[in-house]
Amino acid sequence: MLNEQSSTIFVCSDSVGETADAVVRATLSQFDAEKVNVKRWSHIKSEDEIRNIMEEAARIGCFVVYTLVLPELREMIRQEAIRLKVFAVDIMGPVMEAFVHTFHFAPKETPGLLHQLDTTYFKRVEAIEYTVKCDDGQAQADWQKADIMLLGVSRTSKTPLSIFLAHKGYKVANYPIVPEVNPPQAMFELGNCIFIGLTMSPESLVRIRAERLKAMGLPPTAAYASLKRVTEELEFAQAIYRKLGCIVLDVTERAIEETAGTIVERISESRFMYEINT
Numbered sequence: 001m002l003n004e005q006s007s008t009i010f011v012c013s014d015s016v017g018e019t020a021d022a023v024v025r026a027t028l029s030q031f032d033a034e035k036v037n038v039k040r041w042s043h044i045k046s047e048d049e050i051r052n053i054m055e056e057a058a059r060i061g062c063f064v065v066y067t068l069v070l071p072e073l074r075e076m077i078r079q080e081a082i083r084l085k086v087f088a089v090d091i092m093g094p095v096m097e098a099f100v101h102t103f104h105f106a107p108k109e110t111p112g113l114l115h116q117l118d119t120t121y122f123k124r125v126e127a128i129e130y131t132v133k134c135d136d137g138q139a140q141a142d143w144q145k146a147d148i149m150l151l152g153v154s155r156t157s158k159t160p161l162s163i164f165l166a167h168k169g170y171k172v173a174n175y176p177i178v179p180e181v182n183p184p185q186a187m188f189e190l191g192n193c194i195f196i197g198l199t200m201s202p203e204s205l206v207r208i209r210a211e212r213l214k215a216m217g218l219p220p221t222a223a224y225a226s227l228k229r230v231t232e233e234l235e236f237a238q239a240i241y242r243k244l245g246c247i248v249l250d251v252t253e254r255a256i257e258e259t260a261g262t263i264v265e266r267i268s269e270s271r272f273m274y275e276i277n278t
Helices: 016-030 047-059 073-085 093-103 121-132 138-143 159-168 202-215 225-245 256-277
Strands: 006-015 036-041 065-066 086-089 148-154 170-177 194-199 248-252
Touching: 006 047, 006 170, 016 036, 016 065, 036 093, 036 159, 047 065, 047 073, 073 086, 121 138, 121 159, 121 170, 148 225, 159 170, 159 256, 194 225, 194 256, 202 225, 248 256
Parallel strands: 006 036, 006 065, 065 086, 148 170, 148 194, 194 248
Antiparallel strands: none
């Protein structure tokens, strides 16, 4: 456990700082760190800026995580960290040095290349727009364009998982499985997408649904959150998954990022096998 005093981590970058920020927040998830603040310093261009930031870090007693492309700025922050006795973590520098040492390529040393408006960016925007449009069984006429068809009963995180995958450039349609409603025939006619079926332990799903009902001001004893109803829905979903040939993933106690990583791996494996067989 961290102490009760509020703590701060500085994230420094000569671009927007999203890479270092993501690393810090992934690290924070491993701790009880509700009282830790993350302050981002973006578009750093000069040694004077670094000196001021590092002096502030020393004054308040925080540590610094940075992604600086220019070697002179990385060296400056390293020297200031030593001078002021501030712990500083270089996210990008060691990887760039390993790349140069191993492959003998010269870095471009241009900040912000990761976030340029290139074709990858526009593909991601298109995927996000598609995924929002095809959320929760909507826009069935566009399902043929999907890279991934995501299925699951209520509260198995279909929508947030879909959006997370869309940010990685995948067009995702998702469909809610309900025992009283059979999936439309159009779903069985899709041939160019990967089917993913989400499942969860009945006990976990009951708890999640009960909390959802409570948040809506409804009694948590409603049939929607009963073990009998949840079990019926999960069994019905498994039958649908078998008919569609879904890759079935158990998302019990799994983070969205972890599930998305598994899906991306399975997609890569499927494409690799397709290339081998053709």
